[in-house]
Amino acid sequence: MPAWAEGLRRAAAGLALGAGLAAGALAQTSDLVAVDALRVCADPANAPMSSEDGSGYENVLAELIAEKLGVSVTYEWYPMSTGFIRNTLRDKKCDVVIGYAQGHELVLNTNHYMTSVYTLIVPAGGDLAEVETLADPRLKGRRIGIVAGTPPGAHLARHGLIARSRGYPLIVDRRHQSPAQDMLADLEAGEIDAAILWGPLGGPLVKRAHPGLKVIPMVREEGAPRLFYRITMGVRQGEKVWQRKLNSLIRRHQGEIDALLHEAGVPLANDMGTALVVPGP
Incomplete structure (x- = not known):
């Protein structure tokens, strides 16, 4: 030759x-990905997002995705705290985290299926009901609840509102503590004048059980840090086939996903977090 x-x-x-x-x-x-079930990694007590009784809107979203895949849903329950990804997704006990912030290195993110923002929550009939930004002078001297260590804290400080703010813990075991629900209870009791919560948490909580409160998405807040985040599904690093499959499902069923989230009370924003988006009929 x-x-x-x-x-x-x-x-x-x-x-x-x-x-x-x-x-x-x-x-x-x-x-590595199960073919007979959608194996979801989730916190059993993270209402209104995920709950062991299936009432969270992430549970409903998981059911929707499973239906499109033609399989059932199973869960690996673990508190959303230090070690969550290591003890669930990386340990191959489950294959997807339904809600995960875009760009987090612990997981391989799918395309985002929603963008949401932090919210200001106030009494619906009170004198703060028309406030749209933290720069509003009506907030001066008011007691504002905030989860410690979250981005809106920098905005409170910039506008001179941090001194009278009340902090609530960020890292807790939700099976025993619920800072968001404690904050809303304090607001209704008059112990604070306003509350700041992540929209996908505060919006559904208010819709479910606090009809006297008003949720104001903070889409007009200026300056850093940003108050909007794109939410994806998280899969194991390297699982590009599974990621692409979920990307395809998200793209083809985005309208159904939007409607599900809107019905739950999640404030949806455009990709830059500058305006609200209301799903069509």
């Missing part, structure tokens, strides 16, 4: 071997 022909043969063999190894790696990655 001429030397040039032998070189081509060896090159072709090398390409075939490389393709075979790549296909094997792909199959191995795909094999």
Whole structure:
């Protein structure tokens, strides 16, 4: 065989071997994901998002995704705290986290399925009901509840509102504590004048059980840090096939997802967090 022909043969063999190894790696990655069920990693007491009784809107979203996949839903329950990803997704006990902020390095993010914002929550009939930003002078001297260490704290400080604010803990075991619900209870009792909560948490809580309160999405707040975040589903690093499958489902059923979230009370914003988005009929 001429030397040039032998070189081509060896090159072709090398390409075939490389393709075979790549296909094997792909199959191995795909094999980690269950095909008979949507295995969800979730906090059992993270209402209104996820709940062991199935009442959270992330539970409903999981049911929607499972229906489109033609499988049932199973859960690996673990408190959303330090070690959550390590003890669930990375340990291969489940295959997807339904709600995860875009860009977090612990997971491989799908395309985002919603953008939401922090909210200011006030008594619906009170003198703060028309406030739209923290720069409003009507907030001066008011007692504002905020979860410690969250981005709106910097905005409170910028506008001179931090001195009288009341902090609520960020990291808790939701099976035993609920800072968001405590904050809303304090607001209704008059112990604070306003509350600041992440929209996908505060909006549904108010809609479910606090009809006397008004949720004001903070889409007009200026300056850093940003108060909007894009929410994705999280899968294991390297599982590109599974990621693409979920991306396709999100794209094809975005209207249903939007309607589900809107019905739950989640404030939906455009991708830059500058305006609210109301799903069409």
